[in-house]
Amino acid sequence: MMRWFKARSDELGHLESTVMEALWRQGAGNVRDVGARLGRPLAYTTVMTTLDRLFKKGLLDRRKQDRAFVYSPRYSRTQWQRKRAGEFMAGYLTGPETSRDLLISCLVDAAGEQDSALLDKLEQKIRRKRQELSRGRQS
Numbered sequence: 001m002m003r004w005f006k007a008r009s010d011e012l013g014h015l016e017s018t019v020m021e022a023l024w025r026q027g028a029g030n031v032r033d034v035g036a037r038l039g040r041p042l043a044y045t046t047v048m049t050t051l052d053r054l055f056k057k058g059l060l061d062r063r064k065q066d067r068a069f070v071y072s073p074r075y076s077r078t079q080w081q082r083k084r085a086g087e088f089m090a091g092y093l094t095g096p097e098t099s100r101d102l103l104i105s106c107l108v109d110a111a112g113e114q115d116s117a118l119l120d121k122l123e124q125k126i127r128r129k130r131q132e133l134s135r136g137r138q139s
Helices: 014-026 031-037 044-056 077-093 097-114 116-138
Strands: 060-065 068-073
Touching (some): 014 031, 014 044, 031 044, 031 068, 044 060, 097 116
Antiparallel strands (some): 060 068
16 A cells, blocks of 8 residues: 655654643743653753754744743644644645545544534535635636
């Protein structure tokens, strides 16, 4: 079976996710601050390396304060979730037609199983998007 999607370099490991949650919950901090928020003792260098990786992945901003970097999230939790969901969906939509059909089918099934009101919201969003697209074609 051909694999038409690949692991993304911006996927987060367990420790990276924990660090991001700490920063989203309590705001910016240096390595010591963030390490103290994690709820378990970790080596300074482990926290430093994790923050640096998150910075290189584009999830964190950092600024020099005295002799240490202060890290802060580049995206809110909601922005990050939206970005990830969009990338996930795009991966299926650019794949073979069967994967697109599977995605749509699973989305509708999951929405219906969770809450039938989600199906109504999905229908409304589809209607709005069609209106947007038709206005764009008329321009």
